[in-house]
Amino acid sequence: MSQKRRRRKLNYKRLAILIAILLVLIIGGTGVGLVFASIKDMPAISQEALESGASTMIYDMDGNLVTQIGIRNSVPVDLKKVPPQLKNAFLAIEDPRFYQHHGISLRGIARAAWTDLTSGSLREGGSTITQQLVRISFLSAEKTYKRKIQEIIMAFQVERRYTKDEILEMYLNNVYLGEGAYGIQAAAQTYFGKNIYDQNLTLEEIALLAGLPQAxxxxxxxxxxxxxxxxxxxVLDSMVKYNYISASEAEAAKAKEIKLETKELAWRQYPYPYFLDYITDQLTEKYGEAAVFKGGLKVYTTLDTKIQQIAExxxxxxxxFPSSKADENGALQPEGAVVVLDPHTGYIKALVGGREHTQKRQWNxxxxxxxxPGSAFKPIAAYGPAIEYAGMGPASVxxxxxxxxxSYxxxxxxxxxRGLITLRTALTNSVNIVAVKVLMDYVGLANSIKFASNLGITLDPANHGASMxxxxxxxxxxxxxxxxxxxxxxxxxxxxxxxVIIKVEKQDGVILEQHVPKQHVAMKPTTAFLITDMLRSVVSSGTGTGAQISRPAAGKTGTTDEGKDLWFVxxxxxxxxxxxxGYDQPTAMPQAYGGTYPTRVWQEIMSRALSDTPVTSFPTPAGIVSATVDGKSGLLPGPNTPTDSLVTDYFASGTVPSGTDNVHNFIEVCAASGQLPTQYCPDRVIKPLIKLPYAVPPSVEDFALRAPTESCTLHAPGGTQPGKPGAGSTTTPGKTGTKTDTGVIKTDTGKKN
Incomplete structure (x- = not known):
């Protein structure tokens, strides 16, 4: 009898304890290693770093200093002179237990840790005012565990060296509050034109300032x-929560609208504001606000001050501009914008985002x-891809x-x-139907969207159709x-x-950024040349004649429905x-067009900007040829092509048509009605007419040049009767002057000497 082997039961409780111990050791070891690494690279605390910074210097394209932004817009204040409610507002929203903790708030850290764990990323800061002061003075803005550990350790050190009031004062004088303003004094001046010492900030203004540090x-x-x-x-709700104000005071403040300072302040010298706003946005996005406004960067830009001043x-x-009026905010409407750049480098020479600028950062x-964009988009959506992908050209019909x-x-x-016209004529006169037909019948939406993408404009196929x-x-x-x-x-x-940025340097000369052009071939050189030459016709004899500047120029007007948007590019x-x-809130401008006011602005800017520049011509690339074709078929002239239908234009090599005119034909018609003759028509004429397999309404301008598709209704039985002299007579097209009982057949060649 065999002895059964005893099986040991798995002790789940003991296993769980072992796993827990193992996890603690792993996490603990990792944590200890991270702490040691954080301490090793931790910067030293200095009084200077807690109190000062350096301005960022902005230079134009010639290396001339334009302005400086940052710490110069910082005005330190004594905490004893700060309104009590201003201190209370910052404490309520940023650190309610500031005077109780020793640099960190365990409750805040726990809340932040839970948020980070549940979200799977570092989202919540949980920082006290002391931690924030350490971060803006010594550390980067990156959200990593290493930086967080350094922040906590340094917060303890700061708390040991300074009193709570000293820490709060340094914080209120150093915290970035937007628009280049560091500290509460600069911010009060920037947003409200008020001085902290005057004690005249309202509760709603105080709450607005206190809400800014987070973002x-x-x-x-x-x-x-x-x-x-x-x-x-x-912020007002937090002040009620921590008993700094009553609920009724909060509600009264909430009911107040935000009133901002809009006058130019002498202490803030800020030339070319829209251009500098754009630079500042790019710098802060890349390097962070602390580096831009306190880091003493040197920024070399593409700004051409001459052209910028001309544009402004x-x-x-x-x-x-069309007749203007102020909106509810006091801004003139309609508004406008201008961008001038060097197409060979991508350098933005001038940028103006509105008619006025109040020396405060605003919508650009x-x-x-x-x-x-209206018709200014036609070269991008229709004509460019037609030449690039469909082998068409300015003389295509x-x-x-x-x-x-x-339904469109x-x-x-x-x-x-206008009937049968060339692409050049259609673009010159901004003919809408031709542009739509080119897109839908010759190019296709996919090719059009691809071409636009090559030009930096991304379009979703699901949201676009023929109207593009x-x-x-x-x-x-x-x-x-x-x-x-x-x-x-x-x-x-x-x-x-x-x-707009060529180079960025740190204070010590270390180069942070050196611009390297990013470029790609968007189309063949021949396509670019043919579009340019067509757009030259727009300026010389089309909708853009207001842009003529006594030198080669090309461009396109754009006017949307009811004139809500006006363009000239x-x-x-x-x-x-x-x-x-256009109006910021789209509004009809029925008597305004892209060919009026925008061309006027463009002409003024470009003529003055290039006043000292020698006149040059657009280069002609290899692969461009000239040929004469029939302007109604787009093909080579044939024996029936009238002289006045001939056009000479440019083509990309390999796209000159090989076929001959197939639309002009000698057609016999009734001399009186112009319709196809019947046996009752007494006189007939043979004419060179355009014969196509479809009819057009009489409203089409070349209707008279087209072969009729219906028989004569003018002559009917009761005139010349069959069976009598002349009945059943036949005629031979092309024989001039042949007399029959039914009349005379004449040939009209349509040719002109």
Whole structure:
């Protein structure tokens, strides 16, 4: 009898204890290692770092100092002179137990740790005012465990060296509160034009300032008043929670609207504000606010102060805009924006985001306002891809007749239907129907979207259709995007990403950033040349004649429905500029067009900017040839092609048509009605007419030149009767002067000497 082997039962409790011990050892070992690594690289605490910083210096394209931003807009104040409620507001929202803890708040750390664990990332700070002071004075803004450990250790050290009031004073004088303002004094001046010492800040103003440290840009009342107001109200609620104010006081303050200082302040010298705003945004996004406003950076930019001043002057001239009026905020409407850049380098020479600037950072329409581009988008959506992908050219012919695509029916603004016209004529006169037909019948949406993407404009196929040919976009485009896209036409098909920053250096000369152009071939050089030459026709004889500047220039106007957006985007061999006008809240401007006010601004800027520049021509790339074709078929002339139908134009090599004119034919028609003759028509004429397999309405301008598709209804039985003299007679087309009982057949060749 075999002895059964006894099996040991698994002790789950003992296993759990072993696993827990193992995890503690692993976590503990990792934690100890992380702490030692953090201490090893931890910076030393210094009084100077807690109290001072250096301005960032901004230089123009020639290396001349333009201005400095940052710590100079910091005015230290004595904590004893700070209004009590201002201190209370910061304590309530940032660190309610400031006077009880010793540098860190375990409750805050626990709350932050739980948030970080549940979210799977470092989101919550849990920092006390002491920790924040350490961070802005000594550490980077990166969210890592190493930086957090250093912050905690250094917070204990600061608490041992300084009193609570000293720490709070240094914090209130160093904390960044947006718009280049460090500390509560500079912020009070920036936002409200008030002095902390005057003790005249209102409760709602105090709460707004206290709400800024968490996210100065996101809660800026200049950039997002709605978010600023919501944050202000959160501060008021916290002040009630910690018994600094009553609920009724909070409600009264919440009911107040935000009133900001809008006058220029002498202490803040800020030339070329929109350009500098754009630079500041890019710098802070890349390096953080502390580095920009306290790090003493040297920033070399693409700013051309001459062109910037010219652009600001043009945008500030009321005569360059439709009839203007102030909106509820006191800003002139309609507004406008201008971008001028060098298409060969991508350097932004000038940038103006509005007609006025109040010396406070505000909405930049040149880079932040995406609006419908109207017909200025035709070279991007229709004509460019037609030449690049479909082998078309300026002399290709499309029929400008009424058409529709499902429920979409485009119309020409002037109400005309020109019939068979070349792409050059259609673009020169901004004919809408031709642009839509080119996109839908020759290019296709996929190729159009691909071409736009190559020019830096991303479009979602799901949100676009036939109207894209006329600038009907889902989200619109900015003036900067349009300038860059047209810059590729100007730069022989090479798209270069725009830049305003050439080089960034630290105080010690270490280079943080050296600009390297990012570029790619967006189209063939021949495509860029043909579009440019077509756009030259727009300026010389089309909708953009107001942009003529006595030197080669190309461009396109754009006007959206009811004139809500007005555009002119144009270029010379040296510069490209985009001009936009419109109300911030889209409003009809029925008597304004892209060919009026925007061309006026463009002409003023470009003529003055290039006044000392020698006149040059657009270069002609290899692969461009000239040929004469029939302007109604787009093919080589045939024996029936009338002389006045011939056009000579440029082609990319390999795209000159090989076929001959197949639309002009000698057609016999009734001399009286012009319709196809019947046996009852007494007189007939043979004419060279355009014969196509479809009919057009009489409203089409070349209707008289087209072969009829219906028989004569003017002559009927009762006139010349069959069976009598002449009945059953036949005629031979082409025999001139042949007399029959039914009349005379004449041949009209249509040729002109």
């Amino acid at each position: 100065p840009s996101a809660y800026s009342p200049f950039l997002d008043p709605k978010a600023a107001k919501a944050r202000r109200n959160d 002057t043009a945008m500030g001239r009321n005569a360059n 329409r040149a880079t932040q306002t995406a609006r419908q 499309v029929d400008d007749i009424p058409t529709s695509y499902e 029916q485009p119309h020409n603004v002037d109400g005309r239907y 040919a006329l600038g009907g976009l889902h989200t619109g485009v900015t003036p900067l995007q349009m300038a860059c896209a047209y810059g590729a036409f100007d730069n022989q098909g090479v798209y270069i990403e725009p830049t 144009g270029y010379t061999p040296e510069l490209v500029a985009a001009v936009w006008m």
